[in-house]
Amino acid sequence: MNNRADRAEGPSRRTFLVASGLGFAGLGFGRPAPAGEVEVGPGRPLASGGSAKSTILFFLCGGASHLDTWDLKPDAPAEFRGPFRPIETIAPGVRLSEHLPLLAGQARHLAVVNSVGASVSTNDHHAGYYYNLTGHQPDPSFLTLGNDRTPRPDDWPFMGTVVASRRPPHPQLVNAITLPHTPSRAPYTRPGQFAAKLGVEHDPLYLMGDRAAPLSFQVPALTLQAEVGPDRLLARRDLLGAIDGARHDLDRASDVRTYSTLEQKALALLSSSRTTRAFDLADEPETVRARYGDTVNGMSLLMARRLVEAGVPFVTVFWMEDQEIAGKCKSAGGWDTHGNNFNCLKENLLPEFDRAFSGLIGDLDDRGLLDETLLLVSSEMGRAPRIGDPRSGGESGAGRDHWTHCQSVLLAGGGIRGGQTFGSSDRVGAYPADRPLTPADVTHTVYHAMGVADLEATDLQGRPFNLLAEGAPIRDLF
Template sequence: MAHPQISRRTMLVASGLGCAGWQFGRPAAAGPSTRVPATAGGQAKSTILFFLCGGASHLDTWDMKPDAPAEYRGPFQPIATSAPGLMLSEHLPMLAKQAHHLALVRSVGATVNTNDHHAGYYYNLTGHVPDSTFLSLGNNRTPYADDWPFMGTVVASRRPRHPTLTNAITLPHKPSKAPYTRPGQFAAKLGVEHDPLYLQGSLDTPLKFHAPSLELQPGTDPSRIGSRRELLSALDRERRAFDEVASSRLWTRQQERAFSLLVSAKTIGAFDVSSEPESLRQRYGETVNGMSLLLARRLVEAGVPFITVFWMENEQKLAKKCASAGGWDTHGNNFNCLRQDLLPEFDRGFSALIEDLADRSLLDETLLMVTSEMGRTPKIGDIRSGGAGGAGRDHWTHCLTDLLAGGGIRGGQTFGSSDRLGEYPAEHPVTPADVTKTVYHAMGIHDLEAVDNQNRPFNLLAEGEPLYSLF
């Protein structure tokens, strides 16, 4: 890790969100588990969530409609896979060889009236329907302290504390650029102590990851930290400033968390993908997204319960080409952007992750999930890029496909379907709440009770049911 830098404030909250959630929630004491069907999950020890920032086109990837009219289906063709009857896009040939591990949930619907990124993130990351502020504020709707928590932080709160790392780690960036930070990716009302640790990657140096909130001032090395009593005194002074919103007990836990991360050699070693064989790095693809998936596998081996990889956009290369921020938000030139850029990188990296985990006998105990904030409009043409001639697809929050693998999921299957044009769920419609509950089920998490700062109980996700038939 490069010469780090630390401030008292960033050290307190490794995620960098601040103290916003402290006054809201903490996990309830462990109690009897909710009774669940015989198809109980609990096989997964870790989850890797791969989030395709921008809104991936379901119709051109994993829910193709070859019999639809040309203005819907587009030029891509489906291909057979290693799972009989399961078809994928011709531009996913490596993933097609791993399809016997996949479960495709093709009937994820939504009630997001805003049809925008912020609400899509929130719904698919928390399982909760976005409130009215998403409609009134749009992209100005910042993360709130009383938001519902990100599924990864719920998992983190229900697992024993990791001895050297944190229970939830997010990489290679925090979507999106301030002040437009996406809601839904934080612990919020669950409590800031459960926020993810954010690792930063780079398009230019994809083998290097660092944790900005754990960086030391030049000239300060970890060996000096433990003996610097003046630093503790400074932290105590800061603590008194927050007495109104944070108990000293919580403060102590935060303090211990930051110190243990700073002085642990295992923290630095876990982030070092350059130590992996060159042949394996090439199999993943030496891009920031490919290396993020490789690092996610290393974090699984290190015992981290929840790892999130947010696809890093290449704005410089793709923004103009795709009429977007350089990710999966293909408002223009949808098919060339997918065929030439997005799908090859995804195909190589995600198929390598499945293969690598299977080769290491880790797939059965690692749940993999791919989702996005939305699908794309089934009918080709976005007015922002010239209509049909611009060959783009606009936002479409009404239907998307989620991919699941490992963690007790039975591979080689599909669940539900969209209609003949891919516009709306048809058979077995589900919501992001059902998918989120499925993640909890796979991780063996059935106690979702918490209490607020006045000791009043609330349920972290009352809606939805796990998709038991997937297991």
């Protein structure tokens, strides 16, 4: 028999299987929203904010070094500043690393925010993801459990799912799509990237990429066996409907609603030729693909542009690590440069990022889409000001350790006034100095740009709560 305790545990196995087939990777980490819990769609009021219709979040997995990218400290002592030098850009007053020459040419679109203080007691990836993706400070369980602190049903929702829940349903796709992977490798899945307490029906659809085949993205919802065509799929739906009708009284009402929602999304995705075309990069001209770079991260940003053109409100690109440089950088192959920080950035990470992100900005601008597309570059943390991580040989290892106390973010488009630097860190980049901010402020800025004003929801007991009570939009950026 189902009881209230069962309801609190989350979705049933049947609902989980349906959502797994859809590619909603977070289903096991959320719960179905009971009827009436979260009103979504066109009835939600919109704020007067930016001009964004869509957001692309480019998340640099591992913790990008703010000190070696867009907040360099050339006057700091040698043990802090490193060998990189800042260069002037096309925008007066905006300086970037010398290893970002293509982005420097797009700086008139950029707002560089150098005063985000995301201090968390754990100083690790899980907590950094959670804070920067949801806007909420990590709870004490992040400190006690560390990497064993997996996503939970009562976590605060990812900002992308909040935006998605406030938009009318997309006619063919879904409102939040994430690619090219789900960070991080199970069982250490990063918290903060799912809808959680907002309701699993708002979880993102995941597109899975492959570093060895950058043009190839697999969508579980669009992967049919060869002998199963759309006609047979629809016939199976009729059969499922008959079976469900015979046992509907055995399911919880909230599970049924969630199951039906996900089932309809799956069928719409599987039976739509327009949907499959949206995921096909092969018809993009080679000159366009070259602009982004022939990498899985570059092609993920190109896919994000296509999804924006298709009307998807929120697209997230989580930087996919390169295992071939894991040993070189004493990391998982991403931005977690515990060792050899400067060579890893100069030779691998920055060239790939520079081409891909500058390509996205230029492509959106050329197509007249930049004003209505908000771009946000973020990460779970910055890197330690003092060079030398004890875990990789200290000073001789030339790495930078985790640093959640200060970081930078980049914004562009969507009503953001480009060509500006906002706030500053102290003389060695350790803590925010002028105009200090938190990830809550950055998250509210996304909501403001997307015109999301109503952040009220209702819990299982019918009690109202605010999805992000802390922080405020950075209005001076607009």
